[in-house]
Amino acid sequence: MERIQVALERARAKRGQGKKPAAPAAEGTKQSSIKGDSELATVWSELKPFEPDQDLLNEHKIPAFERNSLSTPIDMLRTKVLQAMRDNGWSRLAITSPNASCGKTTLSLCLAFSIARQPEQRVAVIEMDLRRPNVAASLGMPRGISQFSKALEGRDPINEHLVRITDNMLVGANLHSARNPSELLQSDTMREALDEVEQTYKPTITIFDMPPMLVSDDMMGFADSVDCTLLVAAAESTSISEVDNCEREIAKRTNVLGIVLNKCRYMGKEYGYDYYS
Ligand SMILES: Nc1ncnc2c1ncn2[C@@H]1O[C@H](COP(=O)(O)OP(=O)(O)OP(=O)(O)O)[C@@H](O)[C@H]1O
Ligand SMILES: [Mg+2]
Incomplete structure (x- = not known):
C-alpha cells in the first residue's frame, strides 16, 4: 500500500514539473465564493432574483440544474474553456456564429449554468444580440424584468437590469431590440456599463451572447472588448468556408478560443455522449 502511495506521489510530482504555471488572475477576477465576501454578497443579494422553470429550460435544451446526456458535453466544454481562460488570465468570452x-x-446559457455549478465561480451572461434578443425568452423571464440595453445606453443604472438566476450567476437580458445596436456596441457608455458590472459583481467569467457575424458588423465592432471568442457552427447548415472566413475575421481582432459544432444528430458513443444515460 505504502509503495503504491509513494509511486503515486512520484508520478504526481513528475507531472507537475513540466506544467506551465497559470497566469496571475486579472484584476477583479480573483476566485472566491460570494458568501465569503460580505460586500460582494450584499450587492449580489440586492439583484432581482428569477428562478427559471425547469421544464421550460428542458424544452429549450438548457440543462441547468441536472446532470444528463445534454449536460455532459457542455461540462466538458466548460472545463476546456475555464482552463484556457484561467491560463491566459482572460475573463470575457463572446459567443458568436457565422449565420443565425x-x-x-x-450555448451561452448552457455554459453559464455549467460554470455556475462550480461554487467558486461567478458568471455573468450579457446579451449583446440587440437586434433579435432571445435570452429572456429562453429563460422564461417576465416582461419588464430586464432591458439591459438601457444600462448600455447609460439611461438606467446597471443593477435595474441585471437579474440573479442562481447564487453565482447573473444575467443582463433584453425583451426588445435596441436602437442603433452597431453604434451602441462600440460606444463609451457601453464600455463603462461593462466595466461597472465587473467592478461591482466581480464575475470570474462574463459570457456575451452575440448576434451572427454574417448579418451585421455588431460582432466585429465589439470584438476588441472581449478577451476571446467561441465560434458556433451548426451541423448541416454552416459551411466550412463560412466558419473559415469568420474565424479569420475574429482572429484579426481577438483570440479565437475554439469552434463548437452544434446540432449534430449523429454522434458516436466514442465521444462519451451515452456514458451517463
Ligand atoms: N444542440 C442543439 N440541439 C437541438 N436544438 C438546438 C441545439 N442548440 C440549439 N437548438 C435550438 O435551435 C434554435 C436556435 O437556438 P438559439 O436561439 O440558441 O440560436 P442562436 O444562434 O442564438 O440564434 P440567433 O442567431 O437567432 O440568435 C432553438 O430552437 C434551440 O432550442
Ligand atoms: Mg441568439
Whole structure:
C-alpha cells in the first residue's frame, strides 16, 4: 500500500514539473465564493432574483440544474474553456456564429449554468444580440424584468437590469431590440456599463451572447472588448468556408478560443455522449 502511495506521489510530482504555471488572475477576477465576501454578497443579494422553470429550460435544451446526456458535453466544454481562460488570465468570452440559429444563446446559457455549478465561480451572461434578443425568452423571464440595453445606453443604472438566476450567476437580458445596436456596441457608455458590472459583481467569467457575424458588423465592432471568442457552427447548415472566413475575421481582432459544432444528430458513443444515460 505504502509503495503504491509513494509511486503515486512520484508520478504526481513528475507531472507537475513540466506544467506551465497559470497566469496571475486579472484584476477583479480573483476566485472566491460570494458568501465569503460580505460586500460582494450584499450587492449580489440586492439583484432581482428569477428562478427559471425547469421544464421550460428542458424544452429549450438548457440543462441547468441536472446532470444528463445534454449536460455532459457542455461540462466538458466548460472545463476546456475555464482552463484556457484561467491560463491566459482572460475573463470575457463572446459567443458568436457565422449565420443565425446556430445555437449561440442556448450555448451561452448552457455554459453559464455549467460554470455556475462550480461554487467558486461567478458568471455573468450579457446579451449583446440587440437586434433579435432571445435570452429572456429562453429563460422564461417576465416582461419588464430586464432591458439591459438601457444600462448600455447609460439611461438606467446597471443593477435595474441585471437579474440573479442562481447564487453565482447573473444575467443582463433584453425583451426588445435596441436602437442603433452597431453604434451602441462600440460606444463609451457601453464600455463603462461593462466595466461597472465587473467592478461591482466581480464575475470570474462574463459570457456575451452575440448576434451572427454574417448579418451585421455588431460582432466585429465589439470584438476588441472581449478577451476571446467561441465560434458556433451548426451541423448541416454552416459551411466550412463560412466558419473559415469568420474565424479569420475574429482572429484579426481577438483570440479565437475554439469552434463548437452544434446540432449534430449523429454522434458516436466514442465521444462519451451515452456514458451517463
Ligand atoms: N444542440 C442543439 N440541439 C437541438 N436544438 C438546438 C441545439 N442548440 C440549439 N437548438 C435550438 O435551435 C434554435 C436556435 O437556438 P438559439 O436561439 O440558441 O440560436 P442562436 O444562434 O442564438 O440564434 P440567433 O442567431 O437567432 O440568435 C432553438 O430552437 C434551440 O432550442
Ligand atoms: Mg441568439
